[in-house]
Amino acid sequence: MDKPEGQLGSRTGLYRLHVDEDINVLVGCGLGGTSLINAGVSLRPDPRLFEEPCWPAALRAEGMTRLERGFSLAERMLGATPYPDTHPALPKLAALRKSAEALGRKFSKPPLAITFQDGVNEAGVTQKACNLCGDCCSGCNPGAKNTLLMNYLPDAKRHGAALHLRGRAFHRAGRGRPLAGALPGAGDGPRGLRGAHAVRQRGPGHPRGGHARLDGASSCAPRREG
């Protein structure tokens, strides 16, 4: 937990809670970020959202065409698909259907970033099918949840990005130039991190870290905890 007065607990715990005066934020700490602890529901936002005047005029003028293309690409990469009819019936889904019907609303199953069949995904990573354990938000151990660890990060690595683990970024140097960062507690002042991404990583061998596919090939910043 990060509080204004300091840090409580492990810096590399899967859940990181930032407690501030005006807002608290829960994020996933690990290679994959909050996708490691989210529910994986991959719904597109209502297009009316983008009609709000808070968006830049250029974006509103453009309409949804480019956004729609972005959503399609993301859905493909995230393997977004509704819970299959061929799988066991889920009591929660049945209850949601019933409540929608009672309210006279349309029921539909949302697309989920979950793999329901063993196979190789868009990023070339082999994934196991979901075993319905229900641990999506506490870290998917079978590797069936389509977290960023399973798709965008391996894809970025395949395209030349360097993944720096257990480091803390303090500022970003700008497009096309190295990312500069520093490791907390480094005795000899900030040490530069060079690469396209700096991401956090749970401890090696941690069951919920699931970084085996990337570990050997990643450049790993030395651990410095403040």
Ligand SMILES: Cc1cc2nc3c(=O)[nH]c(=O)nc-3n(C[C@H](O)[C@H](O)[C@H](O)COP(=O)(O)OP(=O)(O)OC[C@H]3O[C@@H](n4cnc5c(N)ncnc54)[C@H](O)[C@@H]3O)c2cc1C
């Ligand atoms: C319980 C829960 C359930 C959710 N369910 C859904 C859902 O079903 N569908 C949905 O669409 N969204 C859901 N979300 C929201 C969604 O997961 C997030 O919006 C999304 O993951 C944010 O992605 P991001 O890349 O912006 O940030 P993150 O995924 O949070 O990535 C940021 C990463 O950077 C690290 N970091 C931060 N500062 C530094 C620094 N200085 N140096 C180094 N590393 C740093 C963080 O530790 C984190 O790992 C859920 C969120 C939570 C908490």
